[in-house]
Amino acid sequence: MSIADSMQPRLSPEDAGKLEQTWRDPPGIIGWFSAINHKTISIRFMVTTFGFFILGGLLALAIRLQLAFPGARLVNADLFNQLFTMHGSTMMFLFAVPVMQAIAMYLVPLMIGARSVAFPRMNAFAYWIFLLGGLMLYIAFFVGVGPDAGWFAYVPLSSLQYSPGKRIDIWAQMITFTELASLMEAIVLITTILKMRAPGMTLNRMPLFVWAILATSFMVLFAMPAVMLASTALITDRLVDTQFYNPDRGGDALLWQHLFWFFGHPEVYLIFIPPLGVISSVIATFSRRPIVGYPAMVLAVIATAFLAFGLWVHHMFATNLPELGKTFFTAASLMIAIPTAIQIFCWIATLWSGRLDLRTPLLFVLAFFVILVLGGLTGLMLASVSLDTQLHDTYFVVAHLHYVLMGGAVFPLFGAFYYWFPKFTGRMLGERLGRWNFWLFFIGFNLTFFPMHVLGLWGMPRRVYSYPKEMGWGSLNFTATVGAIMIAVSVLLFIVNVVRSRRHGEAAGNDPWGAGTLEWGTASPPPAGNFEMVPVVHARDPLWAPKSLPTHVTGLSNEYREILVTSVADAELDHRLWLPASSIWPFLAAVATTVLFVGSIFTPWAVVWAAAPVAAATTFWFWPKKDIIEKRTGSEVNP
């Protein structure tokens, strides 16, 4: 028995069966569409985002093959422009941000000792909306109307005059889908974290991963409305002839850039902050000690989240904004390096003073210290107005952003999969394949993206479908393509590893890594209600702390989805709440909403007529059930 097993209070088999029955998703095909358990939805969400990651990666591979040789004619200009637009949009909107929310949706309740996320039906609705929006984009791409104005869709290029047809409308509506899903996920996660933590888990004891998710979710609330506003104004400009962005009619082309980057820069941190939580989890476990400087780490994450909103103009240094104003944004962009530096130093200090187990999850996290650090330093170069005028919109920026996003997010994310896969499935991922996966990825990544720094300095601009031989960019581009193929092989190995380990992997047990956070204190995979009994928390790393009483909460119903609501700061008991049961209506409401969104690409009247089915579906969704209300009121106890 490990430390965790002995900590875990058990129910009688009969009660455990009842609890499982209460929380699990209904069987059958309708049951499949009615599922609302956060783990079910999260697994679907992760698989979906990973599917988009593969698609986006294949697009990138096509881009790399086209650019491997000067003057290549593998794809034409039109397809190339669609490829890079789809690649960017997929990776930013359909992979990087949602995958973090998907993982959080699985882990946060387990880490804070909750039975579910808050608003489980809305959670399911958000997933369906996300899936349907992503499918719409890819269906459009495969029938030849993929968007082609870049993932940033600058006006006036994306206006009706310069981009006739429906391509841009589809892109803009995809934004509506994904941002709607993202906003709802943020609300679910914030509420879960602030109101559903196990008794005793004060804010000061919250795992750093949960802090990272909390900060990210608040950022989503403030960043996403800007891009939804921007894309909606673009849609109305195109569909009903408003003139938000038309300089000839009193609009402004730069307005788009301000709104887009007011979202777009924080978005980088939406992608980057959750992995900071992953890194803290992995380093603590594999260094066999708590992270150095917990308060500094928390404050650094919060500072990053605030500062992220003050940097957007550094994407616009080549415009004619006033120079003094630009210098302010240079200062802000440099300043955000400080909280990141604090975290990096604290992690290195943790590694320095720990006892290390160099397993695959830690390898992926260690790559962060090379790749992200390099990406961060090139970010400092781009933060300077004068230097940026040379580097902006060249391959230097392509290199920088991939170093930041791959080093800051994708590498830790793979580490996260190796780390939590045992919890998701009950089996370990293969260590040998894991090491191949890691080294191929690490070497392939640097081979692909390091040369791009040099290409940018040699004058190669971004988003070009071809280049003349005389420019001398051929050899480095070829090198980059070879690296891209290595990455593809590495990801293939990862898929092989997952498929094999799911069936034949070594059994994990509750806590294969001897970790300290609550999710390792329950079975792998966890029961439908997460914990047989809701734990009581007495320390930051509950499974590492000496056992204290009380260990768990009693008195919650096993027959209804009853949860504890606790206070925001100190997680003191507040009241009991019954969460809703499974329902098909979130799925149907998502389908109705999809009809509305897709219809409005073609006619503004869709907003009017398709509102009826949306209203109907949401009405049935919230229709109260008499017997449940009676039981609920019957179970209330007067103080």
Next chain:
Amino acid sequence: MRRHAVLFPILGTAGVTETARAAPLQDALHAYGIQAWHIGRLWNFTLALCALVFVAIVAACLIALWRAPRADAKSTPPDMTSLIRPERGIHRTVAWAVGAATLGLLALLAADVFTTRALGRMPLENAVNIELTGHQYWWEARYLDPDFQRQFSTANELHIPVGRPVIVTLKSKDVIHTLWVPNLHGKRDMIPGRTTTMQLRADQPGTYRGQCAEFCGLQHAMMALLVEAEPDAQYEAWAERQRQAAPAPASDAVRRGRALFLEKSCARCHTINGTGATATQGPDLTHLAGRKTIAAGMLPNDAGHLAAWIQDPQSLKPGVYMPANRMRPDELHDLVAYLETLK
């Protein structure tokens, strides 16, 4: 091509290597103008500082990996002493490191501010004024002069005098483009509805290539610009030639070509001074034959490419606004013969 000295911008050896170079220069690491030189200096400083930090962090990480004992995660109990006894030594080290990082960032900020000031202080006496307008997918240049008669237009190729400041006024007719001639200066957006300027100076003669840097549509990749920096006298001679109307036809073929130009659709979009063709949708062709390239730097300017371009621009550069022109081979021959005289 010269690809050594990657890390260090050099001010000027263009004159020496001019003949040896196969292609015009387009890179940010070799400065041939004062503005690019200022930026290059900032690059050197920033690169050195960042490289230092990178090496320090990776080294700290490697030393940590090297010195920390190994343990099996599952069977090793966690070390919780840090909760009982605060690790003051470690905290102090982290604080010092953060302080050093902050100082480094302040140094970068100061360097940036000084560079911005230096860029704004280039003397502007006796400047050449050029109004550059971005189009999908070509560059329209108008050389301004207080005397309206002395103004002239050209396209896709700028000539500038070495050592004299040039003030480029940037505009766009359609979508956002970006002017970027990296050997002379950083880039500047050309935004419809806004006018902005860029001040630059070439300090060595040479041909510098630039390319549109903001994604502007289907043929964004094929929107290049050549900047010919030449001694002042040579520049003045060139400008004087540009002010002249097109030469009168000297042979029958050329005369027929000129008639074709005016009859067929050509004159609906293009100007040739002295012929009555004054449309401005496409590039001014008055001195077309004096340019090195056609189709915004995409093709060399010779009879063969010119003929192919006139007949079917869409297959060479799909999405360009110039329509296909079907004509008999002899007509095409005459038209090209005429265009070739427009020196």
